[in-house]
Amino acid sequence: MLCLPAVSWAEAPKPVDDDVYVVQPGDTCGSVARKVFGDATTGSAKLHALNKMGAPPHQLVPGTVLRIKGDPDARLTFIRPEVNSKRAGKVEWFQANTGQGLWRLDSVNTLREAGAEVTFRDLTRLQMNENALVVIYGQSTQATDKVKKSGAVELLRGELSVSLAELRGESVGVQMPAATVAARSKDLLVGVDGQQMSRVSVFDGQAQVSAQGQNVQVPKDHGTRVEKGKVPEKPRLLPEAPAWAGGVRSVRLLLDDKGVDEELAWAPVKEAASYRVELARDERFNDRVHGETVPAGQESLRSVARALLPGRYFARVRAVDAAGLVGRASAVRQVEVMRVKTERGTVGPQGIRGAQRLDFTVEGAESLDFRLDGAPTTHPVRVESVGTHTLELLPRGVPDARPEKLTLTVVPPRVDVDVEPVAGAFRVKVLVLDERGNPLEGPLSALKLRGLHGTQVEEPLQRQADGSLLTRAMPGMRNGERVASVEALWGGTPVQQVNALAPMEQAPVPVSVAAEPAPPVQDAGAEVALMPLLGAPSGGLVEAAPLPTAFLPQAWLFEVRTQPGLESAGLDMARGRTTLAVEGRVSERVALGTVLAMRPGVLMRGGATGEVPETALSASLSARVRLTDHPDFRVLLAFDGTFAGSRFDEEARGLRLRPILLAGLRRDRWAFSTSQAYALRPGGAEATWDSAYQVWFLPLPMLSLGAGLDALVGATPQVPGPLGLAAGVGARLKLGGFELGTSVRRGFGPDGARVWGGWSGQLTLGWSGLGALLPQ
Numbered sequence: 001m002l003c004l005p006a007v008s009w010a011e012a013p014k015p016v017d018d019d020v021y022v023v024q025p026g027d028t029c030g031s032v033a034r035k036v037f038g039d040a041t042t043g044s045a046k047l048h049a050l051n052k053m054g055a056p057p058h059q060l061v062p063g064t065v066l067r068i069k070g071d072p073d074a075r076l077t078f079i080r081p082e083v084n085s086k087r088a089g090k091v092e093w094f095q096a097n098t099g100q101g102l103w104r105l106d107s108v109n110t111l112r113e114a115g116a117e118v119t120f121r122d123l124t125r126l127q128m129n130e131n132a133l134v135v136i137y138g139q140s141t142q143a144t145d146k147v148k149k150s151g152a153v154e155l156l157r158g159e160l161s162v163s164l165a166e167l168r169g170e171s172v173g174v175q176m177p178a179a180t181v182a183a184r185s186k187d188l189l190v191g192v193d194g195q196q197m198s199r200v201s202v203f204d205g206q207a208q209v210s211a212q213g214q215n216v217q218v219p220k221d222h223g224t225r226v227e228k229g230k231v232p233e234k235p236r237l238l239p240e241a242p243a244w245a246g247g248v249r250s251v252r253l254l255l256d257d258k259g260v261d262e263e264l265a266w267a268p269v270k271e272a273a274s275y276r277v278e279l280a281r282d283e284r285f286n287d288r289v290h291g292e293t294v295p296a297g298q299e300s301l302r303s304v305a306r307a308l309l310p311g312r313y314f315a316r317v318r319a320v321d322a323a324g325l326v327g328r329a330s331a332v333r334q335v336e337v338m339r340v341k342t343e344r345g346t347v348g349p350q351g352i353r354g355a356q357r358l359d360f361t362v363e364g365a366e367s368l369d370f371r372l373d374g375a376p377t378t379h380p381v382r383v384e385s386v387g388t389h390t391l392e393l394l395p396r397g398v399p400d401a402r403p404e405k406l407t408l409t410v411v412p413p414r415v416d417v418d419v420e421p422v423a424g425a426f427r428v429k430v431l432v433l434d435e436r437g438n439p440l441e442g443p444l445s446a447l448k449l450r451g452l453h454g455t456q457v458e459e460p461l462q463r464q465a466d467g468s469l470l471t472r473a474m475p476g477m478r479n480g481e482r483v484a485s486v487e488a489l490w491g492g493t494p495v496q497q498v499n500a501l502a503p504m505e506q507a508p509v510p511v512s513v514a515a516e517p518a519p520p521v522q523d524a525g526a527e528v529a530l531m532p533l534l535g536a537p538s539g540g541l542v543e544a545a546p547l548p549t550a551f552l553p554q555a556w557l558f559e560v561r562t563q564p565g566l567e568s569a570g571l572d573m574a575r576g577r578t579t580l581a582v583e584g585r586v587s588e589r590v591a592l593g594t595v596l597a598m599r600p601g602v603l604m605r606g607g608a609t610g611e612v613p614e615t616a617l618s619a620s621l622s623a624r625v626r627l628t629d630h631p632d633f634r635v636l637l638a639f640d641g642t643f644a645g646s647r648f649d650e651e652a653r654g655l656r657l658r659p660i661l662l663a664g665l666r667r668d669r670w671a672f673s674t675s676q677a678y679a680l681r682p683g684g685a686e687a688t689w690d691s692a693y694q695v696w697f698l699p700l701p702m703l704s705l706g707a708g709l710d711a712l713v714g715a716t717p718q719v720p721g722p723l724g725l726a727a728g729v730g731a732r733l734k735l736g737g738f739e740l741g742t743s744v745r746r747g748f749g750p751d752g753a754r755v756w757g758g759w760s761g762q763l764t765l766g767w768s769g770l771g772a773l774l775p776q
Contacts, residue, residue, distance in 0.1 A: 019101065023064040029056065036068050071121070072101030074136055076108070078117035078286040084109045102136045109133045110158065117286050118153075123165040124172055127286065132158025137173075159191035164205070171208075179226035183207035189326055198226040201238055201326045223325035239319035239327030242266040242275065242301075246402035249334045249395045251368060252308070253404055255347045259307030262335050264315050265300070269327070272296045272319035276326065277303040279315045283332065289313070293320075310339045310363065336395075339363045340406075343380075346435075351407030355435055356446075356490075357384040358408055362393065369394045371403075384446075386410050386491040412490035413440060415447070419473065419484050419500045426484040426500060430461065430469040439467025452485035452497070452631065453478045454588050454774040475502045476774060477588050526768075527701045528734040529553050530671055530776060533694055533708040534726055534745045535563040535577060535762045536597070537755050543644035543652040545581075545595045545620040547675040547692040547710065550634045550664025551776040552591045552624060556584030559739075559766035566744070566759035573604040574612045576760065585774055589626040595619065599648075616647035624662070631775070636662040638675075656681055658690065671696040671704075678715065688722065689715040702734040708745075712755050724755030730762070739766040 021036055033043025047053070050067040076083070076096055085096040088105030096108065102118065110116050110132045118126040118134070128134060135154040152173035153160070164172055164186050174181040174190050178198040181190055185205035192198055200209055201223040209216045209224055214231040218224050222235040245265040252260045264277055279290035290305035296319075305313075313335040319327040340347060341361050345354030352358055361380040362368070370377045371392040383389055387410060392403040414433040419426045432440045432447060447469075451457045454476020461469040475484040482502035488495050531553075532546040561579040565572030578600060583593030601615035622640035638660040644653045660677040677690040691713070696706040707729045714721010730743025741764030747756025 019067065019069050021066045021068050023060045023062050023066065025062045027060050027062070029053075029058075029060065032060070032066065069101075069103060072103050074102040074118050074120045076100045076102065076116060077119040077125075078115075078284075080113075080115040080287060082111045083114050083116045084111070104137060106136045107133065108136070115286060115288060117284070120165070125163040125165075126153060127161035127163070127284070129159040129161075132160060134158075134160065137175075155190060155192055157192050157194075159189065162188040162190065164188075176226075178228040178230075179209050179211040179232060181207055181209050191326075193324070196228045197324075198228075199324055199326075200224055200226075203238075203328050221328065223323075225323055225325065236321075236323070236325070238325055239269050239272050239321050241328040242269050242272075242317045242319055242330045244317075244330060244333050247333075247398055247400040248331050249398045249401050250336070251393050251395060251401075251404045252335065252337045253362065253393070253406055254308075254310055254337055254339045255349065255351075259309050260337055262305045262308055262313075262337075263302055264305065264317070264333070265302040266317050266330065268296065268301055269319040271321050272327070273322040274320045275301065276318045276320055277315070278317075279305045279313055279335070281311065281313060283314050285314065285316065305335075308335070308337045310337050312336050336364070338365060345408075351409065353409040353411065355411050355413040356440065357382060358410055365393070367396050369396050372408075383408050383410055384491075386412055386446075386493045412493055412495045415488045415490060415495045417449075417486060417488050417496050417498045419486060419498050421484075421500065421502060424502070426473040426475065426486075426502070428457065428471050428473050428486055430471075430488065431467070432469070441467065444469075446491040448489045448492075450487045450489060451476070451775075452487055453483060455483070455485045457486060526554065526734065527698070527776065528704045528732045528739060529557055529766070529768065530673070530696055530704060530706075531557075531559075531732070531741070531764075532692070533706045533730040533743050534692070534710050534728050535561065535579075535743075535760070537712060537724070537726075537757075542656065542679070542688070542712065542755065543597075543618045543648055544642045544656055544658065544679065544690070545597075545622065545640055547660065547677060547690055548622065548624060548638055548640075548662065549673040549675065549694060550636050550662040551671065551673065552585060552626065552636075552774070553583055553768065554585070554774055554776055555768050556582070556770040557739075557766055557768045558582050559764055561762055561764045563760060563762045565757055566761055574599075574601050575757065576600065583622070584770065588774055591624045593622045593624075595622075595642075601647075614647045616645050618642060618644040618648070632666045634662075634664040634666075636664075638662060654681055654684075660690075669698045671698065686719060686721065687715045689713045704732050706730050706732075708743075710756075711749075722751040722755055723749050724751040725749040726752065726756040732764070734768075737767055737769050739768060740764065741766070 021032060029044045029047060030040040033047050034040045037043030037046055047066065050070060076098055079096055079098055083096045084093040086093045086107040088103060108116055108118065110128045110130055112130055114130050116128045133156040137152040154175040162172055162183060171182040171184045176192050176198040177196040181200055185202050185207055187203035188207060189201040200207060200218055202218045202220055204220060206220065207218045209218055209226060209232045211226045212231045216224055216232040216235060218235045221238050223238050224233050224235045226232045243266060245267060252262055254260050273296055275294045275296065277292045277294060278285055278288055281287040281289060292303045294301060294303055315333040315335060316329045318329050341363060342352060344357060344359040345352045352360060359382050365379050370379050370381065373389050389408040391406040391408055394403045395401045416431040418429045432444055434440055449457045451473060456474040458472045461471045464470055473484050473486055475482040484500045484502060487497040530549055530551040532549060534546060536544055536546050559581045561581065564576040577597050579595055579597045581595045583591055585591050597618045599616040601613045603615050620640055620642035622638060624636050624638040627635045627637060640658050642656045646653055656679055658677040658679045660675055662675050664673040673694045675692040678687060679690050680687040691711045692708065694706055694708040696704045698704050710726045712722060712724045724747060726745050726747045728743050728745030730741060732739055732741040744761045746759050747753055
């Protein structure tokens, strides 16, 4: 049972005109009593009892308002237009108003789509549905009919919900055309249809239904019906209360002024012929905004309340059986419609969309939990990551509630990039604009400029007085022409790319850029070279340069490598390698290189034990050509030739040629590369397959950490060949133009020691320069 509001009988609203009499000139108590009550003596006594007039004789002042009726038996505590009322003994109906008093034999009539609530002195409450007609029976000392007890009513047509007051000591009576009901129930529903059939549903306590001299006791959760002129039917069990689909609380977001639709869905109930759905603004279901009767047997049981405005609503559904008896109501479902208020972003039918970031609040969201892309987030909501996101709103503490989902789309702001040639270089001007076309202020940490096709973009960007950002770019070579290619990214998302052909080459001169202090914008600059981590085989079976990687040096790179053996007795310099390597870019796609290697042998015994080999030299030439243009994925074709001197063993000396296919991938701070080579000796019958796999992690552009796996496998059909593997780890550090590197490896497998040797290390000192930097 729902709680009733307190009704003050002492401070009732102003009575309607027939509750009072306004004193006219010449009126006396006797004349007023005779005019109002028909008898001067008894009427004067009533008049004095209802008004504080003092002891007679006294003079009535014109305009004085005198009460001519006592406290009403009931009041209209809620009306939903249109509701009419009629005084006892009167013919005229007039429009009722909230707070109006009702006396014995007064009538109330609700019209179509109207409703009213009548509250008696003891707070017994009657709720009238549409098209209902009720006559009030107040207290009367002359009445002998038990229906005419205090608080009793006569229902002539329509439907009436009765809620008995907690402290009421007697039953409430309802007179209908076909039956009389005396109920001790806090929740009772009675109705009279167009054929004057009476129906009674008892949800609490019990009720006695009388007709044609027969009485029927209707217990809780049972109902009966009475056809006019017949006895009451045997009570039958009422349909069960339906269960909501999606929980008893939901949240809806209003994105415009047209209102939001709410779908009310529930599970089917056995014995139901139809369902009655109601949605109201109050928990007593007086102020209803939606009502519908839904036939049973449908695949989907639902009702849609249209165009709900911000506020809190309450919904319930009842099952109705084939006899027209209404079952118990479902649990009350609470629906909250909340308005979205944006500070940054545009609200549309598909959600909220904006450039750079979204800022918004949800009015009345204190009791909600927010999840952004599945992770908890805070309110007010701010979203800065470019892309499409899903925001879920859930009532706090209601685990089975259906989440309200809102699509959030963050697009990059408008970025205009303009490049202008200035004496061999380019001045780059960047404008970042908001939705209104105004330059964005403040730090723009998400903005990044990237040079393509060898273009080098200087950092940082400098803020100008007009809101633009300036920097300088050095062009790269593309198809034999000097081209500046600059791409702007916002949060990693490309937003604009500009290409400009450089004029006739001139000596670059400084470009003047007036700057105001501004946060730097990170840009790709010089990086540590991603060179082979493992040195060449040193076991004596072959003599070859290390397999290259899919990443070309940014400029010409000169390196000295020392590769000693790591024996238990110390460093074995004699069997190791000392190498001078040079490789550089001759164009954006092509790199050439040469390597001169020496096995120190007897020149440097170091920690060597046993017989020390002779000093031996080898040399190699190489060329690499990049085949793809994708900035993150590379495929290269390479070729190298190595000539080992006569001081090497018979298996290693002579000429060795290798065509090589290389592939590489860059993704954020990670890089991967593989090299596959077919090595052969001209005039020889044997060949080998050389294979290498390397991975790098770059925590900083100037530092790389890597691991590698190399293999040399015999590739001559029907001729057994070697099978040697080597694995190792290493690191490279770039300091200015110099690079330092170190690595350690170990050979393993059936021929690992013979091909690669045991444990060995490599130290590298390099210098990079001589030319504009190009992407690796």
